Structure formats: C-alpha cells, structure tokens
Amino acid sequence: xxxxxxxxxxxxxxxxxxxxxxxxxxxxxxxxxxxxxxxxxxxxxxxxxxxxxxxxxxxxxxxxxxxxxxxxxxxxxxxxxxxxxxxxxxxxxxxxxxxxxxxxxxxxxxxxxxxxxxxxxxxxxxxxxxxxxxxxxxxxxxxxxxxxxxxxxxxxxxxxxxxxxxxxxxxxxxxxxxxxxxxxxxxxxxxxxxxxxxxxxxxxxxxxxxxxxxxxxxxxxxxxxxxxxxxxxxxxxxxxxxxxxxxxxxxxx
Amino acid sequence: xxxxxxxxxxxxxxxxxxxxxxxxxxxxxxxxxxxxxxxxxxxxxxxxxxxxxxxxxxxxxxxxxxxxxxxxxxxxxxxxxxxxxxxxxxxxxxxxxxxxxxxxxxxxxxxxxxxxxxxxxxxxxxxxxxxxxxxxxxxxxxxxxxxxxxxxxxxxxxxxxxxxxxxxxxxxxxxxxxxxxxxxxxxxxxxxxxxxxxxxxxxxxxxxxxxxxxxxxxxxxxxxxxxxxxxxxxxxxxxxxxxxxxxxxxxxxxxxxxxxxxxxxxxxxxxxxxxxxxxxxxxxxxxxxxxxxxxxxxxxxxxxxxxxxxxxxxxxxxxxxxxxxxxxxxxxxxxxxxxxxxxxxxxxxxxxxxxxxxxxxxxxxxxxxxxxxxxxxxxxxxxxxxxxxxxxxxxxxxxxxxxxxxxxxxxxxxxxxxxxxxxxxxxxxxxxxxxxxxxxxxxxxxxxxxxxxxxxxxxxxxxxxxxxxxxxxxxxxxxxxxxxxxxxxxxxxxxxxxxxxxxxxxxxxxxxxxxxxxxxxxxxxxxxxxxxxxxxxxxxxxxxxxxxxxxxxxx
Numbered sequence: 124x125x126x127x128x129x130x131x132x133x134x135x136x137x138x139x140x141x142x143x144x145x146x147x148x149x150x151x152x153x154x155x156x157x158x159x160x161x162x163x164x165x166x167x168x169x170x171x172x173x174x175x176x177x178x179x180x181x182x183x184x185x186x187x188x189x190x191x192x193x194x195x196x197x198x199x200x201x202x203x204x205x206x207x208x209x210x211x212x213x214x215x216x217x218x219x220x221x222x223x224x225x226x227x228x229x230x231x232x233x234x235x236x237x238x239x240x241x242x243x244x245x246x247x248x249x250x251x252x253x254x255x256x257x258x259x260x261x262x263x264x265x266x267x268x269x270x271x272x273x274x275x276x277x278x279x280x281x282x283x284x285x286x287x288x289x290x291x292x293x294x295x296x297x298x299x300x301x302x303x304x305x306x307x308x309x310x311x312x313x314x315x316x317x318x319x320x321x322x323x324x325x326x327x328x329x330x331x332x333x334x335x336x337x338x339x340x341x342x343x344x345x346x347x348x349x350x351x352x353x354x355x356x357x358x359x360x361x362x363x364x365x366x367x368x369x370x371x372x373x374x375x376x
Numbered sequence: 377x378x379x380x381x382x383x384x385x386x387x388x389x390x391x392x393x394x395x396x397x398x399x400x401x402x403x404x405x406x407x408x409x410x411x412x413x414x415x416x417x418x419x420x421x422x423x424x425x426x427x428x429x430x431x432x433x434x435x436x437x438x439x440x441x442x443x444x445x446x447x448x449x450x451x452x453x454x455x456x457x458x459x460x461x462x463x464x465x466x467x468x469x470x471x472x473x474x475x476x477x478x479x480x481x482x483x484x485x486x487x488x489x490x491x492x493x494x495x496x497x498x499x500x501x502x503x504x505x506x507x508x509x510x511x512x513x514x515x516x517x518x519x520x521x522x523x524x525x526x527x528x529x530x531x532x533x534x535x536x537x538x539x540x541x542x543x544x545x546x547x548x549x550x551x552x553x554x555x556x557x558x559x560x561x562x563x564x565x566x567x568x569x570x571x572x573x574x575x576x577x578x579x580x581x582x583x584x585x586x587x588x589x590x591x592x593x594x595x596x597x598x599x600x601x602x603x604x605x606x607x608x609x610x611x612x613x614x615x616x617x618x619x620x621x622x623x624x625x626x627x628x629x630x631x632x633x634x635x636x637x638x639x640x641x642x643x644x645x646x647x648x649x650x651x652x653x654x655x656x657x658x659x660x661x662x663x664x665x666x667x668x669x670x671x672x673x674x675x676x677x678x679x680x681x682x683x684x685x686x687x688x689x690x691x692x693x694x695x696x697x698x699x700x701x702x703x704x705x706x707x708x709x710x711x712x713x714x715x716x717x718x719x720x721x722x723x724x725x726x727x728x729x730x731x732x733x734x735x736x737x738x739x740x741x742x743x744x745x746x747x748x749x750x751x752x753x754x755x756x757x758x759x760x761x762x763x764x765x766x767x768x769x770x771x772x773x774x775x776x777x778x779x780x781x782x783x784x785x786x787x788x789x790x791x792x793x794x795x796x797x798x799x800x801x802x803x804x805x806x807x808x809x810x811x812x813x814x815x816x817x818x819x820x821x822x823x824x825x826x827x828x829x830x831x832x833x834x835x836x837x838x839x840x841x842x843x844x845x846x847x848x849x850x851x852x853x854x855x856x857x858x859x860x861x862x863x864x865x866x867x868x869x870x871x872x873x874x875x876x877x878x879x880x881x882x883x884x885x886x887x888x889x890x891x892x893x894x895x896x897x898x899x900x901x902x903x904x905x906x907x908x909x910x911x912x913x914x915x916x917x918x919x920x921x922x923x924x925x926x927x928x929x930x931x
Contacts, residue, residue: 208787209786210790211784213721214717214720218712221709222790225709227795228705254720
C-alpha cells in the first residue's frame with residue numbers, strides 16, 4: 124500500500140522554481156533515503172508532505188489524506204523532525220514533552236512512559252530539573268527526536284536527524300530506525316551523510332534541481348551508473364565534477 | 377534613512393581611528409546590523425512579515441510629542457529654559473526607550489563568532505554596538521527635535537537652530553553613555569552567569585525612575601505656574617542634565633549668558649566627554665566578556681549535571697492554579713507552558729515588567745497630585761475607584777501581548793507541526809496563565825482596597841469592571857491571534873504600543889461608561905449580568921469539546 128503518493132508536485136518561491144514536477148509513490152515499512160544537493164528541494168518536499176506548506180501545485184497524498192485538504196489528519200499520523208530545529212530551551216525535557224504530547228492529544232501518562240523509554244534507549248541522561256539550555260547539541264537533538272516519536276507516528280520525516288550526535292548515538296538512532304520499520308513504520312529520511320543513507324535505506328530517492336534524478340534500491344541505481352559508492356553516484360547524477368588540481372583562488376592577485 | 381545615518385557615522389572616521397577602532401569595520405558591521413533590523417526572521421522556510429505600520433505610527437506619535445515640546449516656547453520667553461526643559465524630556469524619554477528596547481543589543485552575542493574570528497578589536501566592536509543603538513536613538517531624536525528645530529529656524533534664526541541640532545546630538549550622547557556605561561561596568565565586574573538577570577532587573581528599576589522623571593512635570597498641574605519661568609542660568613539649572621544643555625544653548629546663542637549658564641554648559645560638555653571617554657575605557661576586554669556571557673550557562677553540559685542553577689519543573693503555585701483554572705487537556709498544557717516561559721524567559725521579563733510599571737506611576741501621581749500641590753485635602757472619589765478598577769486591564773493586556781513574542785520565536789514550529797484540533801484551548805491556557813500570574817495578585821489587592829476604602833456596597837462595580845476587563849482581554853487575544861511566542865523579538869520593539877493604545881482608549885471609554893451607568897438605577901446590575909453572560913459564553917466557546925469549525929491547527 125502506498126503511504127505517500129505525489130503527482131506532478133511543483134513549488135516555486137516567487138519566480139524561482141524549486142520543485143519541477145515530482146512524481147513519487149512510497150510503500151509502507153521502508154526507510155527512504157531522500158538525498159540531493161543543497162537547494163535541490165528536499166526540505167521543501169518534506170515540509171509539504173508534513174502539511175506545513177500549502178502553496179504548491181500537484182497532488183500530494185500522505186497516508187491516504189490529501190495534505191492540502193486534511194493537514195490535521197496527516198499531522199496526527201506523522202512525526203516531523205526538522206533540520207536544526209530550535210526548541211524551547213528554557214523548558215526541561217519533561218516540560219517540552221508535556222507540550223508536544225499535549226498538542227498531539229496524548230494522555231500525560233502515555234507521554235511520560237514513552238519519553239522515558241526512548242530516553243533510556245538513546246542514553247539521554249540529565250538531572251530531573253535540568254533545563255534544555257544547559258544541554259549539549261547532541262542531547263538537544265535527542266530531545267527533538269524523542270518529541271517527534273512520542274505519538275508513535277506511522278510515517279516519520281527526518282531532516283538530518285544525526286546532526287550533532289556522537290558515534291555511539293548515531294549507532295543507537297540507526298538501530299532505532301530499523302526497529303521502527305520492523306514495527307511497520309515508514310521513515311522518510313533526508314541527509315547529506317551518504318555513508319549512512321547507503322547503509323540504512325531500503326530505497327534511495329535522489330533529487331536534483333527540483334526533479335527526481337534516481338529512484339530505487341542502491342543496487343538498482345548503482346547498476347545503471349556503476350559507481351561503487353553512493354557518494355560517487357551522487358556526484359555523477361547531480362553533475363558534480365572532480366575538483367581541479369590546479370585551483371588557486373588568489374591566482375590573479 | 378539608514379544611508380543618512382551611515383554617512384553621518386562616516387563623518388567621524390578620524391575620531392574612530394584616533395581611539396583605535398577600525399572605521400571600515402564599524403561601517404560594515406553597522407550597515408549589516410541596520411539591514412538586519414529592517415528584515416523579518418525566517419521560520420519554517422517562510423519569512424515573517426515585519427510590522428512596519430506600528431513602527432511608523434510610533435514615530436508619528438513621537439513627532440506629535442515633539443510638536444508639544446514647541447509649546448514650551450509659548451510658556452516661557454526664555455528660550456534657553458525652553459530648550460533645557462525640552463532636552464530634559466528627551467533625556468527621560470530616550471533613556472527609557474534605550475533601557476526598555478535597545479540595551480540588550482549591547483550584550484548581543486549572536487554575531488560574536490562571526491566578528492571575533494576576524495581581526496576586529498574591542499573598540500571597533502563596542503563602538504559599532506553603541507552606534508547601532510545611537511541610530512535607534514537618533515531616529516527618536518529626529519522625530520522629537522524636528523518641530524523645535526523648524527520653530528527655532530523660523531523664529532530665532534539659523535544659528536540657534538544649528539546650535540539646537542548640535543545639542544540634540546550631545547543630548548543623545550549624554551543619555552546613551554549615561555545609560556550604557558553602567559551596563560559596561562556590570563559586564564566588567566559581574567559574574568557572567570548572573571549578568572543577564574541583573575541587567576533585566578536593572579532595566580525594570582531604571583524604567584521606573586526614568587518614568588517618574590518623565591511624569592514629574594505633570595505634578596505641576598497648572599501650566600500657568602511655568603509662565604515665564606527661568607531655570608537655566610539659575611541654581612535649579614544644575615539639577616538635571618537636560619537643563620545643562622539649556623545652559624550651553626544660552627552660552628552659544630547669546631552674549632548675555634550668566635556665569636551659571638556657562639557653568640551649566642560646561643557641565644554638559646564634561647558629561648558628554650566623560651561619558652564617551654569612560655565608555656571607550658570600559659570597552660577594553662569587551663569581546664572577551666561577551667564571549668564569557670555566551671558560554672555561561674549554555675552548551676556546556678555534555679555530561680549530566682548533578683545540580684543546576686537553572687532548574688525548572690517545581691512550582692506549587694503554578695500547579696495549584698493550573699488545577700484550579702484549567703482542565704487536564706491542552707488547556708493545562710498551554711497554561712503550564714506559558715507560565716514556565718513567562719517565568720524563565722528574561723526577554724519576556726525585560727519587555728513586560730517595565731511596561732507594567734508605567735500605570736502604577738501614573739496612578740500614584742494622579743492620586744496624590746492635588747494633595748502634593750496643596751490644592752486640596754487628600755481624598756479619593758468614585759472616579760478614582762473606577763480608574764483603579766480599570767487599571768487591571770493594563771495588567772492583563774501588556775503581558776498577554778508579549779506572550780506572542782520571543783527571542784526563540786523559531787521554536788514555535790512545534791505548534792505548526794503538531795495535530796492540535798483545539799487551538800482555542802491553547803489561547804484559553806495562555807489567557808489563564810497571564811491571569812494567574814499577573815491579574816490575580818493585583819486584583820486581590822485592588823478589590824480588597826476598594827471594598828475597604830469605598831465600602832462593600834461597591835461590589836457591583838467590582839463585578840462589572842472585572843467582567844469587562846476579562847471580556848475585552850479575551851477579545852484582544854482573539855483579534856491578535858498567533859501561535860504562542862511565535863513572533864520575532866525585533867517585531868516586539870513596538871509590541872506594547874498596540875495594547876497601550878487599546879488600554880488608553882478602552883480604559884477611558886469603560887471608565888466613563890461605567891461612571892455613566894451608575895447614574896441610572898438597576899442599569900449597573902443589568903450591565904453586569906450582560907457582560908458576565910457574554911464573558912462566560914466566550915469562555916464556553918473557547919473550552920468546548922468540538923472545535924466548531926475553528927481552523928484547527930492554524931494559528
């Protein structure tokens with residue numbers, strides 16, 4: 124069953140076209156690696172899918188709901204963890220979970236139980252009354268991740284979820300994502316860390332210049348390009364060229 | 377206007393160079409900061425709209441106030457005194473504006489890593505900061521001073537007008553250095569972890585005193601007392617910096633200035649010179665201290681800490697009121713969230729608390745003015761009672777208005793991204809949190825005072841005033857809808873003006889209406905019933921279990 128259906132999605136900021144007719148269908152229970160160069164339109168696509176941006180043309184359905192018409196139904200069922208998102212740092216994690224859980228209409232007991240389990244799993248430790256503004260970047264990222272999972276969403280959008288995490292935490296998060304897919308959840312994962320995307324994704328979608336440049340498993344895409352690694356493949360498909368060896372930016376001075 | 381100020385700043389390049397600062401860097405930093413001032417922030421990939429209209433309206437109001445200052449020349453024929461009194465108002469007004477709106481720019485650390493990784497010294501950094509603040513003060517000065525400048529050019533000639541222009545700059549320098557040097561001293565001598573808190577509370581106290589200074593002329597009551605008053609050139613002319621500038625005006629525009637006027641003029645020059653010298657002297661080590669300020673209490677907790685000074689969570693008063701005023705759903709979540717942020721966000725306190733000071737000062741001055749002037753025995757009539765009762769509208773509207781702004785406005789993405797089908801419950805919790813934190817303690821005090829002083833028979837007045845206050849606060853909250861703490865703090869610069877005007881307008885209308893209703897039998901009772909019915913109906917609407925077609929999830 125397709126849980127994401129996108130047909131001819133187009134989006135422009137003023138006269139600048141960002142998404143130029145995307146067609147996409149995603150099955151449940153997969154980890155989708157959504158990659159592309161800076162400015163390709165990845166975060167814009169995710170914002171549209173999460174029901175946060177209605178200014179687009181085309182048809183977008185998430186979990187059977189039209190995101191333009193029923194953004195509430197979509198938001199109820201998805202988790203959204205934006206890139207470098209700010210959180211209310213003067214709150215304690217518990218207070219922040221209370222806010223997010225409350226907004227998702229979760230009973231406080233459920234919020235507490237789930238947050239506590241996720242914290243334990245991600246090895247997030249702090250003193251009971253400690254505020255988020257005293258946390259390290261990695262600890263804040265864990266709080267953000269947990270807050271996005273509290274309502275046990277069926278589809279999770281993650282935009283650079285590993286930013287700021289140390290090596291051990293990266294392993295934990297990767298494991299967590301695998302376990303979520305085993306429970307039937309779908310992960311829509313955007314990142315610039317090709318190594319991780321290559322390893323954890325069941326399917327990779329490469330966006331370039333507002334269009335889908337590649338779509339399939341790593342093996343399928345690699346079979347066409349014979350590149351060996353996702354990094355090289357990425358470079359080939361997005362027009363990246365090898366660095367000039369004679370480059371000197373002060374040459375004419 | 378930014379180009380004009382940048383040009384003016386570049387005129388002083390030799391001065392900046394002589395004190396060891398880099399004029400080019402100052403120009404570039406200032407240009408970037410002014411550019412950023414004019415732009416709204418980004419949130420969720422969308423640019424926030426700046427509320428330019430409110431800013432222009434503020435400048436128009438200041439211009440009107442500047443026009444009123446021309447009236448000083450009608451009251452006294454002694455131009456130096458009129459100029460001195462006018463500048464005294466400037467000092468109080470601009471000082472207050474600097475403290476409430478701009479002083480945190482001195483401690484702004486957001487651009488610190490960008491700047492400090494470049495070859496920029498302390499003087500360049502601190503001068504670019506004070507000039508950024510000076511541009512803000514300059515805009516106010518321009519609006520305040522233009523009417524007087526035109527008046528002097530027409531009625532006194534070009535030279536007095538030019539002197540007035542120069543003295544305007546000197547007034548801004550005195551006010552700025554007088555205010556900001558204290559902050560620099562704090563920055564040098566106070567522990568970084570405590571500094572923000574101390575500055576926050578200083579702002580509140582200083583605003584109180586500046587506002588009292590600003591209101592002092594109203595104690596005079598009858599302007600006839602000022603007729604042909606001469607202060608400048610007299611011993612009284614030493615009492616306030618603004619009057620020293622009057623002395624300097626007299627010394628520069630007449631040949632008959634008294635020695636005292638010369639002394640006052642000299643004092644003005646010394647004040648400006650010393651202020652600048654001291655500011656520059658205190659700038660040494662400015663960058664290091666700012667850096668320490670940034671590090672203090674942030675991003676230093678890779679490992680869990682045993683104890684922390686910034687603790688949260690426990691608050692019996694919050695929990696009691698939350699249990700009493702809200703249901704255990706989004707209402708309570710919103711209540712607790714607003715309560716916590718209001719209590720912990722220093723930015724909120726800095727914007728809100730000083731504004732809350734204004735009205736009590738006006739109230740006290742109004743209550744005691746006649747007795748103070750010896751015009752009559754101290755007495756309080758029904759009018760004063762109504763004024764007191766409707767004063768509570770202020771206590772609700774100012775903090776409520778500020779719960780829409782935040783330095784961390786980007787964090788409000790969470791309200792957009794989550795599926796809350798009952799946005800009205802968030803508004804209700806927001807309203808109740810403000811009510812619990814600000815209104816309830818003050819209301820208890822005022823209602824008790826009214827019942828004791830004016831008598832228990834006035835319970836109906838209390839009930840009507842309470843109902844009207846709560847109802848119109850809800851109306852205000854409904855008309856100015858947005859997710860909590862979701863607007864940039866840059867937009868909050870004039871965020872109090874809207875509620876201020878609303879309170880000034882509604883307060884007088886309600887007070888007068890209430891007074892008029894007292895004249896008719898039973899009408900007060902009927903009005904109370906109507907107001908409370910509408911109020912309770914509104915509250916029911918906010919709290920109902922269905923969203924009733926409300927744009928759920930949209931703010």
